[in-house]
Amino acid sequence: MRLRTLTNRARNLEAILYHISLAEDANGNNLLSGKLESHFHCIEILYACGFKTPVHEMKVCRSIEEVHEFIQLWDTKRHTFTIDTDGMVVKVNSLRQQQQCGSTTHHPRWAIAYKFAAKQAHSKLLKVEFQVGRTGAVTPVAKIEPVPLAGVTISSISLHNEDFILEKDIHINDTVIVERAGEVIPYIVGVVPDLRSGHETPIEFPRNCPSCQAALVKPEEEAVWRCDNADCPAQTEERAIHFVSKDAMDIDGCGRETVVEFIQRGFVKTIEDLYRLPYDEILGLEGWKEKSVNNLKAGIEGSKNRPLWRLLNALGIRHVGVTTSKDISTHIQSIFDLEKMSVEQLTNIEGIGPKVAQSIVVFFSNEGNMHLLQELKRAGVNTINRPEDSLSKNNKLEGKTFLFTGTLQQFTRDRAKQLVEENGGKLLSSVSANLNYLVVGEDAGSKLTKAQKIPSIVVLSEDEFLKMLE
Numbered sequence: 001m002r003l004r005t006l007t008n009r010a011r012n013l014e015a016i017l018y019h020i021s022l023a024e025d026a027n028g029n030n031l032l033s034g035k036l037e038s039h040f041h042c043i044e045i046l047y048a049c050g051f052k053t054p055v056h057e058m059k060v061c062r063s064i065e066e067v068h069e070f071i072q073l074w075d076t077k078r079h080t081f082t083i084d085t086d087g088m089v090v091k092v093n094s095l096r097q098q099q100q101c102g103s104t105t106h107h108p109r110w111a112i113a114y115k116f117a118a119k120q121a122h123s124k125l126l127k128v129e130f131q132v133g134r135t136g137a138v139t140p141v142a143k144i145e146p147v148p149l150a151g152v153t154i155s156s157i158s159l160h161n162e163d164f165i166l167e168k169d170i171h172i173n174d175t176v177i178v179e180r181a182g183e184v185i186p187y188i189v190g191v192v193p194d195l196r197s198g199h200e201t202p203i204e205f206p207r208n209c210p211s212c213q214a215a216l217v218k219p220e221e222e223a224v225w226r227c228d229n230a231d232c233p234a235q236t237e238e239r240a241i242h243f244v245s246k247d248a249m250d251i252d253g254c255g256r257e258t259v260v261e262f263i264q265r266g267f268v269k270t271i272e273d274l275y276r277l278p279y280d281e282i283l284g285l286e287g288w289k290e291k292s293v294n295n296l297k298a299g300i301e302g303s304k305n306r307p308l309w310r311l312l313n314a315l316g317i318r319h320v321g322v323t324t325s326k327d328i329s330t331h332i333q334s335i336f337d338l339e340k341m342s343v344e345q346l347t348n349i350e351g352i353g354p355k356v357a358q359s360i361v362v363f364f365s366n367e368g369n370m371h372l373l374q375e376l377k378r379a380g381v382n383t384i385n386r387p388e389d390s391l392s393k394n395n396k397l398e399g400k401t402f403l404f405t406g407t408l409q410q411f412t413r414d415r416a417k418q419l420v421e422e423n424g425g426k427l428l429s430s431v432s433a434n435l436n437y438l439v440v441g442e443d444a445g446s447k448l449t450k451a452q453k454i455p456s457i458v459v460l461s462e463d464e465f466l467k468m469l470e
């Protein structure tokens with residue numbers, strides 16, 4: 001049985017296995033067309049091996065009626081299940097018959113999905129709040145009477161924009177029909193006009209920003225009202241939250257709540273303030289201990305060493321997300337190159353359209369934004385395209401384990417850790433038979449001696465390690 005890494009502790013993932021694609025005995029004989037006869041049997045074997053499998057959620061049925069009954073049973077009890085599910089799969093049990101069925105270019109002919117009907121509920125729309133996002137977009141959010149739906153209680157639902165409200169004719173006090181699309185995001189399907197009592201009032205969309213009171217603007221071709229005040233507090237807050245987030249600077253020990261707290265206390269007024277936090281003062285605050293402050297400090301320090309695309313994404317430029325940031329960062333030497341680039345030059349980069357290019361030009365011609373970048377650079381944040389960063393986009397180290405020892409010359413420990421993880425590898429904390437590679441810097445000590453006694457461990461220099469990433 002060939003199996004890939006099943007758990008990834010760092011990402012807190014787990015896998016549930018429901019299929020064996022290849023099984024051979026010691027002599028290379030295919031067990032799937034020999035000893036193993038049924039799908040059910042395969043799952044039982046996986047279970048016996050200790051893997052997570054749906055043994056308690058499957059059943060061999062003798063007729064289509066039995067299949068139907070089993071599905072009905074799960075439809076009624078699926079909300080007690082620990083994993084969100086939107087359906088079941090009906091499969092041919094005999095492996096020989098599966099082979100006879102074969103498959104199309106997209107899917108096997110011996111398996112078919114049954115989707116449960118999306119669950120709906122009625123609730124009352126109590127009020128609408130207007131939230132200002134980091135690009136200034138104002139989003140109406142419906143606050144409804146809490147209602148249980150598909151295993152969670154829903155009390156808050158996005159209404160997207162003004163057009164959505166008008167189109168569905170949604171009023172305050174209306175009875176609304178709530179659905180969980182794909183069983184995840186709640187959605188308002190519509191209202192029930194027959195249940196209106198006469199106390200419904202229209203939703204008034206604000207014409208001024210709920211945070212800074214600036215007049216909202218709406219370009220004709222867009223559906224969204226926007227606050228375009230660069231100093232809007234709500235936007236600053238959302239921008240800072242985006243800056244520290246996983247897909248951006250990925251600052252450990254600093255999430256949404258921390259950012260909000262620091263803004264409220266006046267520690268953070270602009271993004272560059274994140275790099276001059278008053279740690280002594282923070283240590284004295286309720287809920288902060290030496291360990292959490294040290295974590296925060298390490299997270300902030302670590303973020304100075306991120307690949308260029310992360311900084312570009314962290315800036316929160318409209319229409320520029322992770323993919324676009326990666327596309328652009330390989331075409332520039334430094335973030336400051338973008339200040340000089342025209343829409344035409346930018347659209348020459350593959351994947352960059354005129355809308356994105358225009359947005360970048362607008363961002364980099366803004367003095368405040370350029371000041372922010374200068375300040376970030378001064379604080380030590382990486383602003384250049386480093387050769388090893390373009391390597392960090394694959395799974396070349398997948399399933400392999402690493403440990404670094406000695407004084408590293410070419411990169412820091414943090415950077416080494418990042419390179420391993422970004423390429424799908426895993427870091428171990430000690431030398432053992434589970435270790436595949438020991439990377440040694442100068443003056444390596446006991447770890448090297450220990451590793452040399454285990455034949456399966458490969459000892460690498462820093463250069464050899466970097467070569468593995470190419």
Ligand SMILES: [Zn+2]
Nearest residue numbers: 209212227232
């Ligand atoms: Zn505003």
